[in-house]
Amino acid sequence: MNARERIAELLEDETRSFRSIGRELGVSDWLVRKTARELNDDRRPMRQRRSRSQEPPSAEVSPLVSWLVFGGFLAVLALAIWAGARSKPPLDSTDFPYGFYPNPYTERTDDETQFTQ
Helix, strand or coil, X not given: CCHHHHHHHHHCCCCCCHHHHHHHHCCCHHHHHHHHHHHCCCCXXXXXXXXXXXXXXXXXXXXXXXXXXXXHHHHHHHHHHHHHXXXXXXXXXXXXXXXXXXXXXXXXXXXHHHCCC
C-alpha cells in the first residue's frame, strides 16, 4: 500500500487532523492536505510551504537586486571616467590651430595695408 492510499484511508476518519495523519505516516501535513484536495477534486491553488529546505534554490533575481547591480555598474563607470579625466595633463591652448586653416600664417586677414598695389 502506497502513501497516497494510506492517506486516503486515514482521511475517512473525520476526527483526525492533517498533522496527526502526517506524523503517523512520517510525511508532511502539506502532502496530506494536497492529497485531500486531490481526492475532493478541489482545484484551488495551495499556499506556499513554510519551509523551503527541500526545494532547490530558485535562480530568480529580485528587481531590487537588479537595480542595485545596474546602479553599481554606472557608479564604477562614472568613477573610471572621472579617474581617467583627472589623470590626464591639462590641455595647452597652443596645441590647437586658431582658425579653419591649420597654419595661422596663411589665414586671410582683412588688413589690406599689407598688400602693395
